[in-house]
Amino acid sequence: MPMKRTVRLTNLAASEWMQLELMLPLLDRGTGRSWQPTEEAGADVALVDLDRPDGPEALADARRHDGCVVGLTAACDAGDVHCLQRPLRAAALAQLLRTIDGSGATAAPHEPTGDESPIPGPAIDTMGYRLVRWPSTDTMRAEPDFLRVCGALVRRPRSLDAVSRHLGLDVDTTADRLARLEGLGSVERTAIPAPEAGTPGEETAQGLMARLRNRLGVG
């Protein structure tokens, strides 16, 4: 039975919060541990968004209450805490947690050694959603966003962020639509490969469809 470890998600944005909530339990096989997301202080590991204005405050709080602190940042360095660089990648997170776990959960800066073996287990880069079935006509009439969300997923699964960018909806609204579609059994969560930077498939929807949508007065 895997040993349970907790990861406290502190001041993260909603989209990253959701990604991590979904991602962490799937890292079990890779780390040999069961990583449970939590909001409560006193966790084995705390994840702090260093790029947010409240980063320093959250960092200080995590240092006081949690076993080990990981700074999430777009920069290459997180100072004296472990660094998890944006964009979030499950493989990088798994590797970092494994390193922390193997080092006795001490708050030491993460320095890649170069000899860390690849993480075994599923090649999961991020979490996403896939379309299981289209909603009923009544549901689609009542919630035009559902059509667009399902349309975004019809050819392949996409991450929350990708769906959000594709539809031009904010992340919270997109997360709400996805959660409701999940409740209806129309979408389900799935692991998807992380897109390469600049992959056309993750760009915003092209203007042609938006213009046609506007012209017809739909959506």
Add this chain to the structure above:
Amino acid sequence: MSETTRRTSRTLQVLEREFDTLFDRVPGLYGVLFCTADGDPIVERFERQMDRDRLAAMASSLVALGGTMARTGGQQHCDYMIVQSHDGFIVSLHIGRNLLLSALARRDTSLGMLLSSCRATSESVSARMSGAPITPRGGQSDEQDR
């Protein structure tokens, strides 16, 4: 035999006689097809194997498109649709509102002769058959005979 069936059979006999006349008048003719305006074949005479079903449907599309194109171009009526290929001609035209005639001829055929003969056949059939009900062979709708 019902009245409708007798009249329809007589119609087919009329059309067969029209074939004879048309083949006599147009050297180089190798196929004639009568079909409904919406592309169901009624009767044909081909000197070689051809797909009458597709030819009938295509004649319907072409004549419909020709009429629409004529109106769009400010013209009143499409008399003929003429396909001129390397090997010959295919002419399609209305017979009244409900029927189409298509004639297939070799390259050495006089197009003028072909057009005038087809027109004469169309007028003859229209005159002789006015009021007679025309149904596709077998009398079934398209959706059922596929």
Add this chain to the structure above:
Amino acid sequence: MDRRRKFLFTGPTGVGKTTAIALISDDEPVATEMAASGELAATKTTTTTALDFGQVRLEDGEVIGLYGTPGQQRFDYMWTLLQERAMGLVILIDHSRPGSLTDLQRYLDGFGELIAQTGAVIGLTRADSEAGPAIDAYHECVAEYGYMLPVIECDIRRAEDVRLLMEAVISMAEPLADDQGALPEENES
């Protein structure tokens, strides 16, 4: 070279393709109607034998074509011609018609190449008829082809319903537009 994009409407004779296009087209649609014959003549006087054509003009002047196909399978060469460069397909099925699932299969077969590329939306007319199969039967039919397509019950005489179908087909085309270059291009031949 004509780069015009288009959406396609197909379905059996009398299901409402011409009506649907007329409801959203900016101009009076071009129709190619011929006198109906046989059993069809009992329900309608004319039928489309080549194509219906309407268009929607966008603010920047780009024109999106709306094409309707003839319904009967004997015109399937028109299906082949019309689906070139189509960005999406609406399949209208009369739920009250006997053999409505067979109708659906006919168009899934006839437009398989396009559907594999762009997907399609199934518009179910007269869906309140008790004569037709359960709605799930249409989903299952589509799934047998390996597709996952929306099935939308609609009254094709209502512009609002036609717009819902267009919303669905646009939603399916959007990911294609995102995947740059994935939109069907004009056949150069």
